[in-house]
Amino acid sequence: MKPTDTLTSCEFVCSVKKGSGFTRTMSWLREKSVGIFCCLVLLVVSITSVYLKYLTNLVPADNLLVASEEGPTINLDDLLNFGARQGVETRTSWNAPIIWEGMFDPKLHDQMHIQNKSSVALTVFAVGRYLDAYLKTFLTSAEQHFMLGLKVRYYVFTDEPEKVPNIELGPQRSLKVIQVEKYSRWQDISMMRMKTISDTIELDIRHHCNYVFCLDVDQEFKGRFGSEALGDSVAQIHAGFYKAPNQSFTYDRNPKSKAYMETGDYYYHAAVFGGLLEHVKSLTDHCFLGIMEDKLNNVEALWHDESHLNKYFWLHKPTRLLSPEYCWDRVSNKDIQVARLIWAPKQYDTLRTN
DSSP states (O other): OOGGGSOOHHHHHHHHHHOHHHHHHHHHHHHHHHHHHHHHHHHHHHHHHHHHHHHHHHSOGGGOEEEOTTSOEEEGGGGOOTTSSSSSOOBOTTSOBEEOTTSSOHHHHHHHHHHTTOEEEEEEEOOTHHIIIIIHHHHHHHHHHBSTTSEEEEEEEESOGGGSOOOOOOTTEEEEEEEOOOOSSHHHHHHHHHHHHHHHHHHTGGGTOSEEEEEESSEEEOSOBOGGGOOSEEEEEOTTTTTSOGGGOOOBOOTTSTTBOSOOSOOEEEEEEEEEHHHHHHHHHHHHHHHHHHHHTTOOOTTTHHHHHHHHHHHSOOSEEEOGGGSBOSOOOTTOSOOOEEEOOOOHHHHOOO
């Protein structure tokens, strides 16, 4: 090759510029690379977002996190003081907390549930003479002590809607009256409430609240019954058995009943139970199916729906237990530092009719 055949660097650049086809190709490749990079970034962001939502859904409600003033998040159940109460059990064998006064910081629990927009449906049955005897006291005392600071929706089930007292409700509080059938036997009223609660969760509660608490009407709130009681699946330890030996628990011992139990962990009171709405629905469905199967076999559990509830919690361990402070019987006891909810004086001879 002759020296004159060699292109100078300047001449080479000029020749490339003249090659418009090559230039267009390079420009196309650059645009493609930028587009592919942007798509990859969007894909990574989308996958990360979905994964984080998935992880959030895996966190149980019992372990909800709250940001401290410094910024980091904390698990409030990790801050429960399990050694605060001597002489009483504060944790189950499956590591569920048993809530007593002194174990929790009420302000932290309230802050967490307010931040997470927790809302609570409170169901209560006031049928027959129970409406006149107890409902007004139940509702007015609930307005003073039950889940203050949170959104609360009362569901009053009664056979006489026109007699439900007009109660002045606080902010974020509402009341819905639902008419139900009055059965001839109080036992049937007690047992059939499980189906009614399940149906109401499906038709109404799920549109308004994420937690449900189910309480008997013949009770009065006397102290804080707050957000520390909220959990995935909440059971109430019966005041009459919280220190009793296991063999004294009044489980149903009839093998023909679906509520039959040979042994158990605790004896739970059906006057108070609750949790996330899907857990309460599962419990009430289980109890109703057991009750109906017993009816087909001409069997009735010893303590009706309470016997079936105890069987459910034996098979499906509650994630949170409430101490007898949350449902007490008025008897003086050194273990009960705060009687939060107390049984009303019983008038079974006049209130219960067969």
